[in-house]
Amino acid sequence: MASLNVNGKPYQADVDPRTPLLWVLRDSLGLTGTKYGCGIAQCGACTVHIDGVATRSCSVPVNMVSGKKITTIEGLAVNNVMTKVQKAWLDNEVPQCGYCQSGMIMAVSALLKDRPKPTDADIDAALTNICRCGTYQQIRQAIHAAAKA
């Protein structure tokens, strides 16, 4: 039995302790906003925050996160009010298919906490998530917009 704190709520999940956090979130907790893309921490679609740090949940066994605070895309907003990153994504119409965008938004939200006014070089270095639709130009615009908001 794994104990987790996700989006401020305690959960118990009856899973093998080696199960990646991603699949506990998706299949046990029903939080499907966090996406499976590669399973090997390459694409970033599964990015969540663990104690505030952007982390690829496909490669973190669930027994490593007990006692830590996990935030997923579903828990980013408070009282259903969008964060400035989500708002910038909406205003700049970033998503195409949208599948990678949960991970992008989680990665960028963590980046902006560390660097509230990131340069293009900061963005290039920090954001290694894959988007196959090719929304990178809109993502860059939205990051700068969120930093100004």
Added chain:
Amino acid sequence: MNDMPKFDLPKFDRRSFLVGAAAATGGFSLGFNYMPDALAADATPEVNAWVVVKPDDTVVIRIARSEMGQGSLTGLAQMVAEELECDWSKVTWEYPTPGTNVARKRVWGNYNSTGSQSIRQSQEYVRKGGAIAREMLIQAAANEWKVPAGECTAANSVITHKGSRRKTTFGKVASAAGKLDPPKDVKLKDPKDWKLIGKPVKRLDTVDKLTGKQVYGIDIKLPGMVIAAIHDCPVNGGKLTSFDADKVKSMRGVKSVVRVSDSSVAVVADTFWNAKTALAALPKTWDLGENAKVSSATIADMLKEGLSADQAFVGNKTGDAPAALQGAAKKYEAVYSFPYLHHATMEPMNTTALYTADKCEVWCPTQNGEGALAAVAEAAGLPVDKCDVYKVHLGGGFGRRARTDYVTQAVKIAKEMPGTPVKLIWTREEDMTHCAYHPVTQCKMTGGFDAAGNLTALHMRISGQSILASLLPQALQNGMDPAVFQGLTPSAPEGNFGYTIPNVLIDHAMRNTHILAGFWRGVNLNHNAVYVESFMDELAKEAGQDPLEFRRKMLKPKHRAVLDAAAAKANYGKAPKGVFQGVAQIMGFGSYVAAVADVTVSPEGQLKILRIVGATDCGYAVNPAQIERQIAGSFVYGLTAMLYGECTVKDGAIEQTNFDSYNMMRIDEMPKVECIIMPSGGFWGGVGEPTIAVAAPAVLNAIFAATGKRIRDLPLMNHSLKSV
């Protein structure tokens, strides 16, 4: 924070999918919730097949084509709404199921979302659908007022009687309108009168993609559902000879081990992780068969032979190119190649199926709703009217989801456990290694000049794989695959060769392998453009001319216009010191496209693509904001392939298994993209694919300008640009 948009709490139940997952989405933009049981399909009768207007004036537009990011859902809704004269702020949408389409004599037409066709090949009937609904709404109001319909007008969801100035809304008369006979014919607006078509309105489906609420196929959850992982033989044509289910049956969460086909086995469990873990532990033996002898090297040898083979299918013949080349004052030749590519949709293949003895229902991400329905019926062994497919948004399609192999598998597994919903999810590794790949080709280009340095003859010999031979052999024409000549035909409106040269021969030596070739976004246009546009640069150099000027003299007007526009915006010829430019143009999917790339290459060989300007003439531009995104995204797709894309074959199997061995461009390599949308009117071209084809040749030509190195074999990662 108070000015931040609020959004609905995630809600998720099966019923919402039965009537169209989509309608719930629109609730946000309207600022209120739809309860699933209040959805249009349940509560409100339609005006006609395309339009439902609810009593509160909400307009639900039915969308038959699939949404996979390309934005055509919004464009199609714009076209219906343009003629309907409704209030755009009250528009939402839903997917009618393919089964309903069949039951209603295909009232929504074609469901295919491939070949950049969603808008251009449904534009007329969806506009008519909106116009007919408008006429019916007006007629219903006129009947109520007992006045001639001709004295009434509709605008912004309000119907007005001119004489009496009486007004009513669509929502008030929709119920009566739906009972009227539709008019037999309606006149569509002149394009100059469009108010909504041509406007960069916001997409109708953004919000849920920002909050985790958007439901993709992989997210489907049904009561009592189990999850399956599958392993198919790594070599196409091989067989699964045995497996030992007893070894894994007691593993955590495992429910069942199912032989799915001659070549595949699935493990069904309570969670995907448990299914995947047990599948990996399942002892299996394969008979890889004869195809295991095939490698990239044997394929390359076979294609090389085709470059000089006597027999070839002819796609474009003008004058007598072989004779003209024989008599040319100067001849120039170059050989190119283009590798297998995988689509790599971010969402791996998946399908959820629920089978009972008399019914089979499937939830799946598909570009081919009706094809998926046919696959369900066949795999279930049930008549089509006992089956249905509930479409959901796709996490990328790129042509991969036009196939239904994963749908068939899910139904076969579900058939083994009647009454239990089964969600089949492919691992990324299964996805990478079981695809129909962008075809592999080689190409020999030969050009001939006269004594004055004019290009008088061109022979283009393509040798390689045919997509139709792999996937649709019944579509071959006397053995020929006409699609291989995409962008190269003499005059086809879908994509004709832009250069006027006195003697042209373009032919194709078909060389197929056991690796399936498939429709990969941009399709055959991708390699055809690399070959033609790289070689035009080579010929320009041979002729001692500027690459742009050399092309301009031979290009047809519309092909030249997009190239000129891109060159002007890119300040072609006036690049700063150290920055080098390359150009390319092509026509495909009914549209004219061109690109100009600005690059730098360091002495160490580090390439930086600074900027790429893309110009598109798509005839009519329905939503310029979405077209810009398609152009930018097409550059990413094309440049990713140019930089890294290559699937290689060893012992009959594809070697690349995940993003660590099949690399993708990230944001740090993204050039600045500038778009020119220049619709010249009179035709309808697609925008989701053509620009991909000019991405690579524009950059390859710029690399040549920078380094003098001519890259003829993709991808670029196999070459060094270091100066010697």
